[in-house]
Amino acid sequence: MSVSKSLFENLGGTAGITAIVDDVVEAHMNNPAISARFLPYKDQPERLAVIKKHTVDFFSAGSGGPVTYTGRDMPTAHKEMNITSAEYQHTVDDIMYVLNKHNIDEQSQVNVQAILSSLKDSIVGK
Template sequence: MGGSKKVEEIVENFVVEIERDPVILAYFDGADINRFIDKLSEQICHRTGGPCEYSGDTMEQVHGGMNITEADFNRTVDLLINAMNKADVPHPLQNKVLRVLAPTRDEMLYL
């Protein structure tokens, strides 16, 4: 993937993408953005085979009550793709990242 620096770059780019999208930004109202950055970095590192352990809450705990729609979930995936593009992550590697994150979809939607 490119190590922890690359993961951090992707997550920082992702936060900027979220900040520019009023629909998705609304889901982060009152969120601790620094914690979000730390835990998402851990999760990406862990799920892509890095040495990190994810120490955050379950996806159900984090997203419960948010009523995330499939359209908004897909929109967020697009923002993550934009973030990876800006970090110069090659498309085949992007597909691998998305594949390992895809199982979290059902843990986030309509809770």
């Protein structure tokens, strides 16, 4: 009997998720629809490193990895940002593009898409 891998493992574990997060942030900074939200962090490398670490930990913990997420919950983390549905969709599109670029299997992409869909209401309009 074969044991199926967790989403965490399918995303490449901590190293894979870290590489994905790095590429996603770069994609966001290059996406004209949302770059204004991300480009200011280029001048705040320490803050950007913290955001990336929290994002890696969040996705690692949420995908079955041996990680405990200690950051803020999604509504608190996005409070007063007034993120629109269109902006959220652009972030999702960037993430899915990066997963494809990293040759993440189709079922794992579907699983990530489901996770992102489940987070939308706790991020948009907060």
